[in-house]
Amino acid sequence: xxxxxxxxxxxxxxxxxxxxxxxxxxxxxxxxxxxxxxxxxxxxxxxxxxxxxxxxxxxxxxxxxxxxxxxxxxxxxxxxxxxxxxxxxxxxxxxxxxxxxxxxxxxxxxxxxxxxxxxxxxxxxxxxxxxxxxxxxxxxxxxxxxxxxxxxxxxxxxxxxxxxxxxxxxxxxxxxxxxxxxxxxxxxx
Amino acid sequence: xxxxxxxxxxxxxxxxxxxxxxxxxxxxxxxxxxxxxxxxxxxxxxxxxxxxxxxxxxxxxxxxxxxxxxxxxxxxxxxxxxxxxxxxxxxxxxxxxxxxxxxxxxxxxxxxxxxxxxxxxxxxxxxxxxxxxxxxxxxxxxxxxxxxxxxxxxxxxxxxxxxxxxxxxxxxxxxxxxxxxxxxxxxxxxxxxxxxxxxxxxxxxxxxxxxxxxxxxxxxxxxxxxxxxxxxxxxxxxxxxxxxxxxxxxxxxxxxxxxxxxxxxxxxxxxxxxxxxxxxxxxxxxxxxxxxxxxxxxxxxxxxxxxxxxxxxxxxxxxxxxxxxxxxxxxxxxxxxxxxxxxxxxxxxxxxxxxxxxxxxxxxxxxxxxxxxxxxxxxxxxxxxxxxxxxxxxxxxxxxxxxxxxxxxxxxxxxxxxxxxxxxxxxxxxxxxxxxxxxxxxxxxxxxxxxxxxxxxxxxxxx
Numbered sequence: 310x311x312x313x314x315x316x317x318x319x320x321x322x323x324x325x326x327x328x329x330x331x332x333x334x335x336x337x338x339x340x341x342x343x344x345x346x347x348x349x350x351x352x353x354x355x356x357x358x359x360x361x362x363x364x365x366x367x368x369x370x371x372x373x374x375x376x377x378x379x380x381x382x383x384x385x386x387x388x389x390x391x392x393x394x395x396x397x398x399x400x401x402x403x404x405x406x407x408x409x410x411x412x413x414x415x416x417x418x419x420x421x422x423x424x425x426x427x428x429x430x431x432x433x434x435x436x437x438x439x440x441x442x443x444x445x446x447x448x449x450x451x452x453x454x455x456x457x458x459x460x461x462x463x464x465x466x467x468x469x470x471x472x473x474x475x476x477x478x479x480x481x482x483x484x485x486x487x488x489x490x491x492x493x494x495x496x497x498x
Numbered sequence: 499x500x501x502x503x504x505x506x507x508x509x510x511x512x513x514x515x516x517x518x519x520x521x522x523x524x525x526x527x528x529x530x531x532x533x534x535x536x537x538x539x540x541x542x543x544x545x546x547x548x549x550x551x552x553x554x555x556x557x558x559x560x561x562x563x564x565x566x567x568x569x570x571x572x573x574x575x576x577x578x579x580x581x582x583x584x585x586x587x588x589x590x591x592x593x594x595x596x597x598x599x600x601x602x603x604x605x606x607x608x609x610x611x612x613x614x615x616x617x618x619x620x621x622x623x624x625x626x627x628x629x630x631x632x633x634x635x636x637x638x639x640x641x642x643x644x645x646x647x648x649x650x651x652x653x654x655x656x657x658x659x660x661x662x663x664x665x666x667x668x669x670x671x672x673x674x675x676x677x678x679x680x681x682x683x684x685x686x687x688x689x690x691x692x693x694x695x696x697x698x699x700x701x702x703x704x705x706x707x708x709x710x711x712x713x714x715x716x717x718x719x720x721x722x723x724x725x726x727x728x729x730x731x732x733x734x735x736x737x738x739x740x741x742x743x744x745x746x747x748x749x750x751x752x753x754x755x756x757x758x759x760x761x762x763x764x765x766x767x768x769x770x771x772x773x774x775x776x777x778x779x780x781x782x783x784x785x786x787x788x789x790x791x792x793x794x795x796x797x798x799x800x801x802x803x804x805x806x807x808x809x810x811x812x813x814x815x816x817x818x819x820x821x822x823x824x825x826x827x828x829x830x831x832x833x834x835x836x837x838x839x840x841x842x843x844x845x846x847x848x849x850x851x852x853x854x855x856x857x858x859x860x861x862x863x864x865x866x867x868x869x870x871x872x873x874x875x876x877x878x879x880x881x882x883x884x885x886x887x888x889x890x891x892x893x894x895x896x897x898x899x900x901x902x903x904x905x906x907x908x909x910x911x912x913x914x915x916x917x918x919x920x921x922x923x924x925x926x927x928x929x930x931x932x933x934x935x936x937x938x939x940x941x942x943x944x945x946x947x948x949x950x951x952x953x954x955x956x957x958x959x960x961x
Contacts, residue, residue, distance in 0.1 A: 339551075343543035350513060352550030353643035357619060361665070397667035397700075409529045413536055432548050451546040452553040454642070457514045459906050472514075476506040483541050 325373045333379045334363050339429045340417045344384050347405065347413065348391030352451050358390040377418065384414040427493070428486055435485035443478055450475065506538055513542065550643075557641070616645035617682045618662040621669070624874070624904055625658030626814040627651065648681040653693070655814050656793060656827035656928035657861055657874055657903060664700075668708065671696045671871040673863055674827070674926055675792060685709065690728045694925070696870030698723045699740075707743075715763035718743040722757075723870060727831060734831070736760035736776055738868040746771050758868060760835060779839035779867070783924060785828055785943040792926065794826035797939065806850055806941040809930065824935045827928035828943060830862075838924040838945065839867065846895045847944050848929070853889065853937025855881055860895060860929045861903070864922035872922045873907065873915040875900035881936070891938075 325333070334341065338359055345358040362383050373379045388410060420428075436444070449460045461471045505528060511517055512525045528535045620642055629637040631649035640660070651672060653659055659673035664686060672678050676693020680686075685706035688695070691713065699708050701721035710717040712728035715735070722740025726733065735744060741756045748767035755761050761773045787807055788796040794807040809824035830838055848860065861876035877899045897919055902908055907915040916922065927943055 339544055339547055342547040342551075343540065346543045346547050347539065350515075352547050353619065355547050356550065356554075357645070357665075394667075405529070406526060409526065409536075412530070413540060416533075416536060417540060429544070429548060432545065433552060436549065436552060447545070447549045448553055451549045452643075455906065456909060457510070457516065459909070468516075472507045472510050475510050476503060479510075479538070479542050479545060480506065482545055483538075 325376070325379065327367055329376075330366050330373060330379055331363065333376045334359075334366060334383060336426050337380055337383070340420070340425055341380075341383050341387050344414060344417065345387040345391045347410070348388055349394050351454055353454070354394055355391075358387055358394065361390055362386050380418055381414075384417065388414070428490065431486045431489040431493075432482065434489060435482050438485070439478075439482075443474075446471070446474060446478065502534065505532070505535055509535060509539055510542070513539075554643075561637075616665075617648055617680060617686075618664050618670075619643065619645045620660060621663045622659075622661040622671075622904075622907065624660075626654040627658050627660045628654060646680075648679075650677065650679040652677050655812060655823060656825060656863070656926065656930075657876070659863075659871065659874065661871075666700045666702075668699045669697065673871050673874075687711065690726060692728055692730070695726045695728075696724070696865070697726075698870060712763075714747055714765045716745045716747065718745075725865065725870060727829075729832075730765070732762055732764045734760065734762050734835070738870070744771070762835070774835070776868070777836045779837040779923065781839050781841050781844065782946040783830055783838045783944065785927075785940075786833075787828075787941070790828040790830070790832055792827040792829050793928075794940070806939040808937075808939045809935065811935070822933050823930045824932075824938065825928060825930040826938070826940050827926060828940075829926050830924050831926075837865075837867070840864065840897055840919045840922050840924055840945075842897070842920045844897045844945055846897075846927075847942075847946070848891065848893050848895070848940065849942040850891045850938065850940040851889060852881055852891045852939075854934070856931050856934050856936045857881075858929060858931055858936065858938060860927075861900070862919075862927045863925040864919050865925050867921070867923055874903040875919050876903055877901065 341362060342352075342355040342359045346352060346355040349355060349358070365386060366379065366383065373382065436447075439447075446460065446464070449455050449463060450457065455463065457471045457475070458468055461468045464471070508517075508521065508525060508528070511521075517525065529539065620640055623640060623642050627640050629640050629646065629649055629651055631637065632647055646662075651660060651662070653672055653674060653676050656674050658675075659671060661669055661671045662680070663669050664682070668686070670678075670680075670688065673694050673696070676695065677691040678693065678695060679689040679691070685702070686708040688709070689711045695710070697708075697710075697719070699719045699722050702708055702719070707718040707720050710719065710726060712726065712733040713730050714728075715733040717724075717726065717735060719742050720740065722742055723738040724740075724742055725736050725738070735742060735755055737755045737757055737759055739757050741754055744753045744755055744761055744763055745751070746753075746763040746767075748765055751771045753761055753771050753773050755773050758776050759773050760776045761771065762769075763771060787805065791807055793810060793812070795810045796805065797808050798805040807826045807828075809826050811822050811824050813820040814823045846860070852858070857878055857880050859876055859878050861874055863874050864872040866872045877895055879893070879895075900919060902915065902917060904915070908917045924945065929938065929940065931938060
């Protein structure tokens with residue numbers, strides 16, 4: 310349920326309730342975590358950062374007028390938390406300039422929460438269809454946080470082979486998502 | 499097409515931190531100007547977090563499966579009940595995870611105190627480490643990335659250790675056989691019942707210092723780097739940065755310990771609670787058995803002259819398929835306030851007995867000078883068939899022979915975990931065999947750059 314905050318004696322503006330803020334954040338959880346991941350490149354840290362962002366949104370005295378405002382704030386906060394995390398863990402910055410991070414976040418923002426949610430569900434289905442070797446590669450790289458060199462060593466292959474396989478794997482997943490989304494659209498119509 | 503693929507590989511190398519300096523500018527231009535490149539980067543980021551999330555949910559599902567089997571007590575009945583719910587988990591892992599996070603965050607904000615949030619996350623881990631959480635539930639094997647509520651952490655073996663990170667960035671490393679209970683209600687509280695802990699503590703809120711309780715002392719920390727060794731009868735604290743207030747429990751005596759100082763808080767109220775400047779390091783050390791014993795069975799000989807520490811078994815690793823370590827471990831710092839510095843050209847000399855052939859692992863734990871945990875190093879030696887029982891063992895190992903226990907940590911954190919032990923402090927020493935009791939007994943260990951090579955048979959010539 311939304312609330313009303315008096316702006317002046319005769320005008321009121323609508324703000325989003327805590328429950329709606331939470332709902333918006335949860336629908337876009339993957340994108341917020343992805344923003345953090347681009348900075349910290351650690352999936353577990355990115356998840357922690359998402360939780361911190363959600364907690365801040367609910368406990369700090371910040372009000373939002375629209376879903377877009379929530380997301381915009383969440384992306385900026387996730388980026389800042391990521392930079393703080395790098396500093397605390399004595400790591401150097403990602404090297405991406407602020408203008409490039411801004412471009413990435415704007416493109417993420419331009420996607421609606423609903424379409425993002427549908428796409429992520431399609432991604433999860435596509436992940437389940439991967440052969441074991443591909444799943445293992447992704448698990449070693451992104452869940453266990455190994456560098457590509459470590460992954461190559463564990464798999465007994467060359468470093469360039471790992472880059473090639475990852476590149477094709479990511480591209481393949483993207484194509485799988487698009488096929489699923491098209492199928493879903495065709496079913497609806 | 500080929501350009502697009504090579505751009506993707508370039509971006510993956512960038513994310514891997516594996517670019518030449520001239521390539522950095524190329525990546526920045528690519529991302530600035532090419533929407534396809536940015537789209538790929540966003541895809542990779544989303545896929546990375548989704549893969550990790552799916553693995554976490556799957557891991558949670560496997561743990562739930564294991565826990566339900568235990569409770570049910572009837573394996574077949576438990577599986578038939580779980581079959582339906584497993585399908586639901588498999589089909590909707592996102593919904594389960596999302597619902598769990600919604601419930602957690604909503605309950606924190608709307609209904610419950612902040613203490614219900616995860617207190618720490620495991621940021622590094624090695625060896626057998628056990629966790630006992632709320633309600634007394636035991637988790638025999640942990641993994642990096644796991645978030646924990648309050649509970650008790652136990653590295654079980656000399657080569658085990660874990661690094662925990664609090665929400666505010668404070669880190670605690672527990673190494674070797676230790677028992678540490680953590681909680682955070684109004685403030686962070688750690689109970690180190692025994693063992694070793696290094697902590698780098700971020701500035702704490704006013705009036706809410708981090709508290710570390712040991713059997714003999716209470717430590718109040720506002721923001722510092724420190725090392726603590728706790729036993730039933732005494733606690734040794736050394737502070738590397740900041741200051742710590744120590745209260746001795748035996749009589750309430752209080753002392754302030756500042757950077758480069760140390761103190762021993764004994765259970766004996768008649769002992770002095772004196773803060774001393776940390777002495778400069780020495781470069782030689784000799785074991786004092788059985789006083790230095792951390793693990794192993796003491797076998798005394800006539801007049802203790804032939805006494806030695808025999809390896810004792812302990813289970814290690816996956817509880818479904820455990821490994822048995824036959825282990826001896828020694829403290830280097832017990833009753834010795836002077837740190838031992840590892841220098842180039844130093845050798846370990848180890849004397850004792852071994853009764854059968856096999857591979858023996860020798861290792862030690864290090865700390866940074868005036869700093870915290872710096873990793874463990876080990877080396878393996880093979881001993882050939884022994885003709886006689888109780889064959890004497892007298893070997894030397896050069897410091898340069900030892901390799902880091904966790905190679906990947908060196909790549910990730912080269913300053914915190916150096917590739918060489920030279921320049922680090924020696925903290926403890928251990929040796930073990932795996933799954934086979936070779937009848938290994940240690941009578942003496944020493945570290946000295948002055949050990950003369952020509953007087954000692956090399957380890958390959960011993961047996």
